[in-house]
Structures are given as structure tokens and as C-alpha cells.
Amino acid sequence: MKRKRLIFVTLMLLVSMLFLTACGQTAGQGQGGAKSITIGELADLTGPTAVWGQAQDNELKILVDKWNAENQVKLNHKVYDYKANTQEAVSSFNKLADQEKVAVVFGTNNSNANLAFGPLAEAKKVPVLSHAIDPHSTTPAADKLNQYSFLTVASNIIQGKTMAAYTLDKLNLKKVGVLYDQGNSFATTMEQPFEEYFTGHGGTITAKEVFTSNDVDYSSQLTKIISTNPDAILLPNYYKQIALAAQQARKLGFKGVFLGHTGWPSQALLEMAGKDVEGSYFVNYGSFEDPQLQNLQKEYTDKYKKAPEINAAMIGESFAVFTDAVKKIGADKLAAMSLEQQRQALRDAFEKTRNVQGVMNNITIDPKTHRPETAKMAIITIKDAKFKFVETYQVK
């Protein structure tokens, strides 16, 4: 008896699910009609990086609402939570491409996720606008370009160069030691361009030491680095590793400056190693202390009653690239196209992005690499155990 009831319940559930999905589809088409473009978004709404994903999604909602209020052709926004998980990102991407039939996918901020679904975007010919950091997400190998993937913010290469230039020109430090996680492309893809630029413009890398992701004690590497007497130590790592390295370096008597990148801005870093990282400098995409971001911050705070994360500004860059492409193609014309044509037209237009004013940067996408080759970045320091915006800086 019990088994029969179980089968019955399962069947009912299946039937109702089918019914609901069917309803969903007709509703979507009805609402969209001929005058709409469906856009997809992958956001880490839950999981360890949920604060970033929520900020991204919240801001994209603001931008889509604004567009829909001002334009005849409406945007139909579909969002999937990929939970900061690579497998989940792949299956969510497939759902957006095949079931939701989106013309473009926004996201993610997670390089590994983008590396995972990059080949699918190629196969299904779906353009992706991401704000991940790893240059491999658009150019997986030196001579290979992902035709349908685009980065709209500074890649790790620009971050490395910017920090190197700033260290030489503004901080006037010529000798730098490096300590990084050799198993994390987040670290290695920043370290290489830093080193190339730094040594190419008169700086010296006094020591270069590595560790593996699960290590927690870097005393030996740091002793080696400190014995070469550097002015600064570059730590392009995750915040926990940065905190431990800074604490251990200070215990070993290091008095110099620490340098870093976008792994730094985290409240946890200040809590763990506040006074050890005092006086450090790092690059970030932008800063909400920058007057240029005041508008975004106000709109966001008014609507959601909390401060945005920098990811809100990053999705703003992607949206600027998207709207520029739509306007160039013509919104009416785009909405009238078949799905395949829409995807192709958007991809071709993204590739031609020139001098588009984004939230933080004037964006030009290099057709050879599908990412900006230069960008203005925010320089942040740590003062009185707080992050403090110094200035925006662009490497020449």
C-alpha cells in the first residue's frame, strides 16, 4: 500500500512540474512577444562568495528596470544561482542557453566557473560577458581565442602591471620580494605580469618563493625573502594566506610594505591581521570612495538599504558594453531576429566595443584578446586598520 501511495505521489509531482514548466514557457513568450530580448545571468547568490553574487544580481536588476522604463524593447531577465560551484555553473549555463533561450549570458566573477563553461559557449554560440579575472577565460592558450567569451573589467594582467608601475613610480620602491600560492591561477596570473613589468622598468625581484594552497606556515620562505632585504613583499593571494604571511613576516622582523591585488579587500583580512598590514598598498577595480561611483552607490543603497560590493560596479561595466551593442545593432532590429541571429549579432558587436563609458572605465575591448588591454584601477591603502582609497591610476 505504502509503495503504491509513494508512486502515486511521485507521479503527481512529475505531472505538476511538467504543467508548471509549460505554463512558465508560455508566460515568458507571451510577456516577451516580438518586442523583447532575453538575457541570462549567472550569479553566486548562495555559497561562500554570496555577498558578491547578490551585489551583482541586485545591481543588474536596477539596470534592467531602468532600461525597461526607458525603452520600447524590453529586457527579459533570467537569473540562475550557480552557488560558486563549477559543476553548478556548467549546468546553469546549459539551462540558460537551451531552456531559457537567452541571447547573452552575464557573469560570472569566478574564473574557474568561466573556464569550465567557456567551451560550451563556443559550441552553443552564446556570447558571455564576464567580470572574472583570469585572462585564460577569453584566451585559454597563447594562440587560441574563445570567440564567444568577453571580459569587461581589468584582467589579472592589467592588475599586475598597474601594481608594478605604481610601486616603481609612486611608491618609489625598487626591490620587491614575492610570496604566492603556486597552485592558484588567481595568484600566478598576477605575479607574472607584475614581475615582467617591474624588472623591465628598473625594479628588482629580490626573491621569489611559493607555497601550496593548504600550507599555513611560510616562515621559512619569508626568512629567505627577508634576508634579501626587499623594500616590499608582494602577496597576490587569498585574504587568509595574506593575513598569515603578513603576521609571520612581522614576527620575523620585516618592517617594509606589503603589496597586493584584488584578493585583499576583505573585512576578514583586517580582523585577522589589521596592524600587520597597516601601510600596505593594493589595486582594486574601483572604490566607492571614488566620486565617480557615488551615483551607483546612492541608487543601490536607496533600493536595498545596504552598501554595494564592488561587484555591483563590475556588472555595470558588462551592462554598458551590452547596451552599447544593442544600440549599435538597433533594439528593434535585434528583437526581430531569430535567437541564433541575436547571439551572433551581439557577439560581433561586443568585439567592436570602442570607448564605451562604463561605470568605472572607458572600455575598449581588444578583438585579439576579447578583453580591455588597459584600464584605470583604484589604488587602496590600509590606514588605522581601515581600507582607504588613494587615487585611480592607469599604467601607461
Next chain:
Amino acid sequence: MFWQQVFNGLSAGGIYALIAVGFSLIYSIMRYINLAHGSLIMIGAYIGYAVVTATNFPLIPALLAAAAGTAIVSVIVERLAFRPIRVRGVSTLYILVSSMVVSILLQNLVMVIFGPSFRTLPQLVSDVPVVTHPINIARLDFYMMIVVVLSLVSLNFVLYRTKAGRAMRAVSFNPKAAALMGVNTDRVVSLAFALAGALAGIAGIFLGIKYSVYPQLGELILKGFVASVFGGLGSVAGAVVGGLALGVIEVFLIAYGSSSFSPVMIYALLVLILLLRPRGILGRIVEDKV
């Protein structure tokens, strides 16, 4: 730089030794490996964190609290997860599996109570180094080495100078014969787990101060386990020697070799030692009793 690196090695090795001794103590008496030892260390760190944030205790009372708390947890784990299997007299393989399960369980329990994020212990030890010349000795490392030495000396005292210690050693040689001589085996086992737990609590607090407190902190025991095998599984003195040796070798591979190859080298070395001298540096030959 040479002496600084020696000190770095001893300081890392001291922690490995503390972990390895806990392993070896249980192994020498029970002849099984308690994989939950790492999670006990993590529990020690969290007990220390909870006690210090709630009461503002200084280092010594915090250490005692963590040692006592972890000892209790360790005894409970033995009672609930290991003793029923041992009493039934089935293969120790089941105990190994059980300890693995306990380890995961404790980790998830802590995750539920405290959440997955990192926590920082309030500053218990001043930042001012003990000496800065010719080498830099951080106060924390200095205290840690003193506490490690004190714990190991008192463990030795318990094992060789007390009646309970003699009972433990008797059980370690032959549990059945010891029981026939009137030794209460269950109580001896509980005592061994209490001692191992206390050492785990002490190690936990130091690991927590040095590397912050998080649910996966216990994963560091891998090195401690390696150290105990290196020194000779089942020998407490061997565990100390193994721990210190592993710490120093590791540091020197990085300092005078290359930091990218040192993780490979250290394990290659271990395999080599196991091939040439399977019983480790100070271990005795262990035969399974049939």
C-alpha cells in the same frame, strides 16, 4: 639566516611533535590509528577560542581549559565510538573507519555551531619578540616551545613514574595479561585518551593562535601523522624526534632547496625512509598478533 631557519624548523617541528605524540600514545596502547585526533585538535582550538572570548583568560588558564575540555571530548569519543567495537573484538579496521567518521562528524558539528568562517583568537601573547639579534624569536614561538617541552616531560613522568603509567605500559605490551594481573583495561584506555586529548587541546590553542581557528584546522595532522611514522609509530620518544626532524628538514628544503619542490621532496624522503627502515627512526618492530 641559518640559525633563524633552524629555529623556524624547531618551532614548526614542535607542533608536529605535539600532534605526533597524541597519535603514538594511542597507537602504542591500542594498536590502532585514531584519525579523529586532528578533529580533537580543532575542537581544542574552538574551546580555547570560546573560553578566551567569553572570559578574557590569559594564555595559561586558556591552555588548561582547552586541555581539560578536549580531554573530556576525547574520552567521550572513545566511549561512544571505539569502545563498543573494541569490546566486540572485531578487526581494528572498523575502529579506523569509525575514527574517520567521528572526525567528519566533529568537523560538521563545529561548522554548524560556529559557522565555516575563520576566527581569530584575541591576542594572548605580546608581539614584542624575545630577542631580535642574532635571530628573531617571536614570543609566541618561544612560549610554545616551553609548553611543548613541559607537556612532553610531564607525559613521560606519567608514563614512567606513576602507577597509572605502569598500567598503561602493561596494557601496551599485552592487554590480556595486564587484565589478568588485575589492571582495569577500560580505565587505562580512558586515561590514555584523556592524555592524548589534553595534548590535542594544547596543540589546538597554539595552532589557533598561529594560523587562526577554522573547521578544517585538523587537516594539519597529516604532517603530525607523517612525523609519528617517521619517528617510529608507537614510540613516544620517536614521535618527538620525528616531529622535530620533519620540521627542520622541511624548512631546510625550502631554505636551501626550492620552495616549489619541497612538498614533493618531503614526501619522497618519507617513502625512502619507509623503504629503508620501515619501523622509523626509534620504532620497534611491530608484528600483528595473530
